[in-house]
Amino acid sequence: MGAAVSSSPARPGGLWLAFSKNRLSWVGLALLAIIIIVAIFAPLIAPYDPLEQNIVARLEPPSAEFLLGTDSYGRDVLSRLIYGTRISLTVGFIAILIAMTIGSMIGILAGYVGGVFDQIVMGLLDVMLSFPTLLLGLMIAAMLGASLENLIIAIAITEIAPFARIARAPTISLKQRDFVEAGRALGFGPVRIMGVHILPNMISDVVVMSSLWMASAIRTEASLSFIGLGVPPPTPTWGSMIREGFENILDAWWLAVFPSLAILLTVLALNLLGDALRDAIDPKLRAE
Amino acid sequence: MIRYAIKRLLLAIPTLFVMLTAIFVLVRLVPGDAAAVILGDQASEASLRALRTTLGLDQPVYMQYLSFIGDVLTGDLGRSLSSGRSVGQEVLLVLPYTIELTLAAIVIGVALGLPLGIATAVRRNGWVDYAGRLISLVGLSFPAFVSGILLLIVFAIQLGWFPVLNSGSSGDPIERLRNLALPAFNLGIIMMAYVVRVTRSSMLGVLGEDYIRTARAKGVRPGRLVIRHALRNGLIPIITVVGLYFGTLIGNSVLTEIIFNRPGLGKLILGALNARDYTLLQGLMIIFAICVIAVNTLTDLAYGLVDPRVKYK
Amino acid sequence: MQQNQETALDIRGLRTEFKVGGRWYPAVRDLSLDVAENETLAIVGESGSGKSVTALSILRLLPQAGARIGAGEVLFEGRDLTKLSEREMSSVRGNSIAMIFQEPMTSLNPTMTVGEQIAEAITIHRGASQADAMAEALRLLKEVKIPSADSRLHDYPHQFSGGMRQRVMIAMALACRPKVLLADEPTTALDVTIQAQVLMQLDELKEAYGMSVVFITHNLGVVAQIADRVAVMYAGEVVELATVDALFANPAHPYTVALLRTMPRADRATESLEPIPGSVPPVTAMPEGCAYASRCPLKQPSCEDKRPELLPFDGPGHQVRCPVRLEQTRG
Numbered sequence: 001m002g003a004a005v006s007s008s009p010a011r012p013g014g015l016w017l018a019f020s021k022n023r024l025s026w027v028g029l030a031l032l033a034i035i036i037i038v039a040i041f042a043p044l045i046a047p048y049d050p051l052e053q054n055i056v057a058r059l060e061p062p063s064a065e066f067l068l069g070t071d072s073y074g075r076d077v078l079s080r081l082i083y084g085t086r087i088s089l090t091v092g093f094i095a096i097l098i099a100m101t102i103g104s105m106i107g108i109l110a111g112y113v114g115g116v117f118d119q120i121v122m123g124l125l126d127v128m129l130s131f132p133t134l135l136l137g138l139m140i141a142a143m144l145g146a147s148l149e150n151l152i153i154a155i156a157i158t159e160i161a162p163f164a165r166i167a168r169a170p171t172i173s174l175k176q177r178d179f180v181e182a183g184r185a186l187g188f189g190p191v192r193i194m195g196v197h198i199l200p201n202m203i204s205d206v207v208v209m210s211s212l213w214m215a216s217a218i219r220t221e222a223s224l225s226f227i228g229l230g231v232p233p234p235t236p237t238w239g240s241m242i243r244e245g246f247e248n249i250l251d252a253w254w255l256a257v258f259p260s261l262a263i264l265l266t267v268l269a270l271n272l273l274g275d276a277l278r279d280a281i282d283p284k285l286r287a288e
Numbered sequence: 289m290i291r292y293a294i295k296r297l298l299l300a301i302p303t304l305f306v307m308l309t310a311i312f313v314l315v316r317l318v319p320g321d322a323a324a325v326i327l328g329d330q331a332s333e334a335s336l337r338a339l340r341t342t343l344g345l346d347q348p349v350y351m352q353y354l355s356f357i358g359d360v361l362t363g364d365l366g367r368s369l370s371s372g373r374s375v376g377q378e379v380l381l382v383l384p385y386t387i388e389l390t391l392a393a394i395v396i397g398v399a400l401g402l403p404l405g406i407a408t409a410v411r412r413n414g415w416v417d418y419a420g421r422l423i424s425l426v427g428l429s430f431p432a433f434v435s436g437i438l439l440l441i442v443f444a445i446q447l448g449w450f451p452v453l454n455s456g457s458s459g460d461p462i463e464r465l466r467n468l469a470l471p472a473f474n475l476g477i478i479m480m481a482y483v484v485r486v487t488r489s490s491m492l493g494v495l496g497e498d499y500i501r502t503a504r505a506k507g508v509r510p511g512r513l514v515i516r517h518a519l520r521n522g523l524i525p526i527i528t529v530v531g532l533y534f535g536t537l538i539g540n541s542v543l544t545e546i547i548f549n550r551p552g553l554g555k556l557i558l559g560a561l562n563a564r565d566y567t568l569l570q571g572l573m574i575i576f577a578i579c580v581i582a583v584n585t586l587t588d589l590a591y592g593l594v595d596p597r598v599k600y601k
Numbered sequence: 602m603q604q605n606q607e608t609a610l611d612i613r614g615l616r617t618e619f620k621v622g623g624r625w626y627p628a629v630r631d632l633s634l635d636v637a638e639n640e641t642l643a644i645v646g647e648s649g650s651g652k653s654v655t656a657l658s659i660l661r662l663l664p665q666a667g668a669r670i671g672a673g674e675v676l677f678e679g680r681d682l683t684k685l686s687e688r689e690m691s692s693v694r695g696n697s698i699a700m701i702f703q704e705p706m707t708s709l710n711p712t713m714t715v716g717e718q719i720a721e722a723i724t725i726h727r728g729a730s731q732a733d734a735m736a737e738a739l740r741l742l743k744e745v746k747i748p749s750a751d752s753r754l755h756d757y758p759h760q761f762s763g764g765m766r767q768r769v770m771i772a773m774a775l776a777c778r779p780k781v782l783l784a785d786e787p788t789t790a791l792d793v794t795i796q797a798q799v800l801m802q803l804d805e806l807k808e809a810y811g812m813s814v815v816f817i818t819h820n821l822g823v824v825a826q827i828a829d830r831v832a833v834m835y836a837g838e839v840v841e842l843a844t845v846d847a848l849f850a851n852p853a854h855p856y857t858v859a860l861l862r863t864m865p866r867a868d869r870a871t872e873s874l875e876p877i878p879g880s881v882p883p884v885t886a887m888p889e890g891c892a893y894a895s896r897c898p899l900k901q902p903s904c905e906d907k908r909p910e911l912l913p914f915d916g917p918g919h920q921v922r923c924p925v926r927l928e929q930t931r932g
Binding site: 123127130131132134135138139140142215219222223226245249256257260263264267271272 | 433580
């Protein structure tokens with residue numbers, strides 16, 4: 001699967017054409033746009049304050065007043081769901097940004113230096129890659145303690161290895177290419193060659209994969225929050241909302257169901273988008 | 289083949305060391321005094337000191353590392369801080385449940401995923417293909433606890449077909465199966481989604497190969513063509529990727545066990561987290577690491593069985 | 602042409618089309634050819650001339666999506682192969698018509714032993730037991746002169762060299778004693794010396810088995826060695842049809858002449874080798890008139906108006922699709 005990533009950068013025009021022809025990619029894009037808008041304008045959209053408790057209206061089923069019902073503190077589920085979008089997207093986005101930066105640097109360096117260094121680095125990354133993401137994140141989050149920053153760090157660490165792999169393969173093939181050779185002949189230092197010549201040529205591969213990995217990061221965030229290692233209460237997160245719904249599953253199904261659907265839609269949107277992008281940059285698939 | 293197997297087994301040793309070292313470092317990431325974190329704010333100075341000695345925290349770091357590695361190599365994974373039992377004992381108590389669950393999931397995932405994956409590749413761009421790909425994409429988008437909760441609500445609570453609460457270690461095989469069904473199905477369909485995707489891309493690649501055309505030119509009919517000629521070759525990448533999936537499977541089984549209230553490693557982890565039982569947590573990570581390495585090595589060996597070219601490399 | 606012999610395979614007006622951007626374009630255009638019993642017919646042309654597509658069309662091995670036989674008949678043993686069901690077709694493939702492919706490296710299944718692969722056609726078409734089929738496979742391996750065939754029967758393709766793999770391919774094709782053998786560039790991927798060995802063997806086996814051979818190649822040197830008759834293909838159509846002697850002695854079509862000039866010969870200095878300028882027009886942009894006009898030194902203004910017909914040239918069975926040359930010989 002990883003090998004299918006093209007080593008030669010795709011022309012933006014061709015990429016866009018291949019991407020825009022895929023109908024499912026538009027579904028993903030539209031879903032994601034809606035989710036981002038909801039996150040940004042949460043205070044304007046949410047009907048209630050997500051933290052406002054209402055002892056009179058506890059565990060109310062969905063009604064005209066509370067569209068998605070209320071939780072055991074009488075808080076509005078819809079409002080909490082809308083604010084929860086912010087945590088999921090923030091954690092997913094920042095964690096992937098960190099993982100992408102560190103991972104790409106490691107991958108480029110390993111590919112560029114090559115030899116024993118490359119073998120050792122890739123060996124270590126393989127070990128990381130084969131260790132269960134959730135358990136690694138769980139371990140790190142448990143050791144660091146539950147907070148937004150630690151959650152982001154934990155998830156970022158779990159996603160470094162795939163980015164390093166993606167960045168390494170094109171680096172190795174680009175290293176042999178004429179313009180890199182020419183740069184070396186002109187006396188450019190390795191840092192300049194890596195930064196100016198190699199990085200821009202492989203960035204599209206890395207960025208495309210990031211939407212698939214962001215889906216994975218959001219899944220991990222929700223799972224850790226569900227276990228109790230996420231952003232501490234009372235901040236609304238989808239994972240912790242499901243946790244609460246799970247505790248009340250026999251008498252308040254709506255508590256678990258709506259955040260579940262929210263996670264599912266977000267991850268699905270990112271997967272649809274990532275799939276379409278990946279197909280678009282894969283010249284083998286594009287030819288067909 | 290034997291040489292290949294030995295080589296693979298030798299390669300597993302450095303991997304194990306890297307994982308053990310990583311776990312050692314991770315556990316020491318706890319900010320501040322680990323003993324204080326474990327015992328809480330009200331602990332007396334005497335009990336803190338006692339705990340530091342038990343954990344070996346009063347020793348220099350390299351000594352801690354050496355004794356950690358030594359203990360692991362001699363099979364001593366430490367003692368649970370909360371129950372006082374050895375980690376090995378704790379794990380053995382619940383391991384059969386986790387093995388039962390993951391095996392059932394693998395069977396469901398492969399038995400459903402492989403044929404569906406083959407069908408999507410053979411009927412490329414037909415409705416089977418679109419349906420299969422959509423099912424696969426939705427399945428891949430479910431965090432295991434989300435699908436688990438939805439299954440629980442629909443099939444156990446609303447329809448009442450399966451027990452909501454696991455009735456524990458019942459001797460009745462029917463009851464046991466009823467307890468296993470939903471969690472295994474939950475893990476299995478997520479795995480199926482993955483297997484469909486991997487099988488499809490692998491089979492699409494193989495079906496375009498020259499030797500498939502050669503086989504058709506020989507008069508081989510479609511059924512035999514797919515099973516005898518394409519699948520055997522397509523299995524090679526499928527095995528690798530399914531082997532790599534094991535890590536995710538373990539992670540998902542932890543979540544599934546929590547949702548369906550099944551005894552197993554997942555509940556053990558959750559218990560250790562809540563009780564701040566760091567030695568148990570560390571021991572569990574070591575066991576997971578060993579499992580992951582064992583499965584990866586087995587995957588490579590299976591690869592050698594399927595692909596005749598591997599034996600001679 | 603050996604006129605006293607029966608026709609083994611008769612292709613009439615074959616038109617094979619590919620789907621490009623939602624439209625169907627012909628890659629083989631109204632092609633008519635016949636192969637007599639025991640005859641070797643060579644089909645020669647550059648890549649993209651439609652020669653391989655012709656062979657794949659006969660056995661209907663084109664990819665199921667994106668390719669179709671738009672018109673024409675392929676008559677074999679009193680049946681039109683284009684009208685057969687997929688099931689009937691698979692009982693013809695590898696049985697009475699067999700095919701050998703260009704790439705011996707990728708055309709054999711890497712996870713089956715060569716013995717199993719040769720025996721497969723025998724079990725399918727003859728209903729033989731696995732043991733009998735393997736015994737026959739061993740006989741075939743010996744027949745194609747694989748050294749120590751007994752021990753190599755259970756080896757996998759990757760353990761064979763390119764030339765040996767091609768012999769395995771030939772053994773596979775011969776397994777059910779086909780009436781017609783389609784050989785698609787069987788020696789192109791091989792070294793020159795091994796190429797000569799394989800060609801000679803193919804010729805011997807043809808005699809021994811009494812087969813007709815359709816030999817597809819871009820190499821005229823190979824044609825001289827093996828063929829009785831030659832069809833030169835360009836842009837999906839036959840531009841010249843002649844016995845091998847007539848073709849080399851008196852090439853009619855300017856394309857044939859140009860092809861002959863690309864061929865190294867003992868009686869000419871290597872410097873005089875001339876590549877043909879230009880390239881075959883793509884199937885999506887076939888010109889109205891003669892497809893070769895854009896590259897042709899004899900081009901007349903009239904060449905671009907109307908597609909020329911394949912008409913008799915001097916000598917029996919010699920046909921050419923070039924009004925200019927026909928005019929020249931008459932005048």
